[in-house]
Amino acid sequence: MREDEAVTSATAPRPRPAATSGTVPAEAPGAVPGAAVAPRLIATDLDGTLLRDDKSVSDRTVAALAAAEDAGIEVFFVTGRPARWMDVVSAHVHGHGLAICANGAAVVDLHANGKLIGVHALERADALSVVSALRAAAPGTSFAVELTSGIHYEPAYPPFQFDPAASIGTAEDLLHEETPGSADPVIKLLAHHTTLTPDDFLDLARATVGDFGSVTRSSPTALLEISALGVSKASTLARCCAERGIAPEEVVAFGDMPNDIEMLAWAGRSFAMGNAHPAVVAAASGRTVANNEDGVAVVIERILAGEYGGAGDVRE
Structure with missing residues (x-):
């Protein structure tokens, strides 16, 4: 449903x-x-x-x-x-x-x-907009994509919990689908930064991508979670x-x-x-x-x- x-x-x-x-x-x-x-x-x-x-x-x-x-x-x-x-x-x-x-x-x-x-679900077009905006606003950001079927991540993203089924690629490739609606739904996008403080990264992301999704965090590290807007x-x-x-x-x-x-x-x-x-x-x-x-x-x-x-x- x-x-x-x-x-x-x-x-x-x-x-x-x-x-x-x-x-x-x-x-x-x-x-x-x-x-x-x-x-x-x-x-x-x-x-x-x-x-x-x-x-x-x-x-x-x-x-x-x-x-x-x-x-x-x-x-x-x-x-x-x-x-x-x-x-x-x-x-x-x-x-x-x-x-x-x-x-x-x-x-x-x-x-x-x-x-x-x-x-x-977070629409893939919105997720791609978030990726593009954060790459520009916070260089060095790495991403992971959480689907209903599991997580997939970029090479620079730290795999906080090992998942043998995960695939590795750029966020753009991970979010690509041949036919709209044919791939598993995106539950959330995750963004990680190695030098920004967690709260600074959160404030920056909300100011940068707030039109495309809801940004929050639950980790003590600079790891953000982006859901569909309003979720x-x-x-x-x-x-x-x-x-x-x-x-x-x-x-x-x-x-x-x-x-x-x-x-x-x-x-x-x-x-x-x-x-x-x-x-x-x-x-x-x-x-x-x-x-x-x-x-x-x-x-x-x-x-x-x-x-x-x-x-x-x-x-x-």
């Missing part, structure tokens, strides 16, 4: 709901007396958020996710990873079978071995929630890097991890402890215990 429209309004920061906008029954999952809305969905990033630095999921976090689902709260993994890199959580999938991958460009069914059930974690999460009749105010979101900002601004309650980028802290309505301290689990436990109903910092 191909998504033909992005929910672009989801990426814009919006006013937080007032705490007096209504109450929920005390018996509702996560209900707190006087709280505005009980959560119906938890949306969490993976790397630097749900996962510890060694890429493991702690027993405490697994238990907290299961308890949330037992209480009737859906769980969505929302990540920059492609579907083929979701093995880190495959052993911990219970009811939460759907995941939003590639920064919103794909929705996958983890119960069906990562089957793609929704794709919003973000927030846009696809908004679509998935709308399909389920879930309002933004009923969503609790967690993240740590710039690719999480739109999602955290969109959700009714959101938490930057203790290890989060400063811009993420500014976008979230609250803050929890770091990923290595199970910050997601800490918040979920508090919500389910009825000890936390609003925004603000949460500590052990």
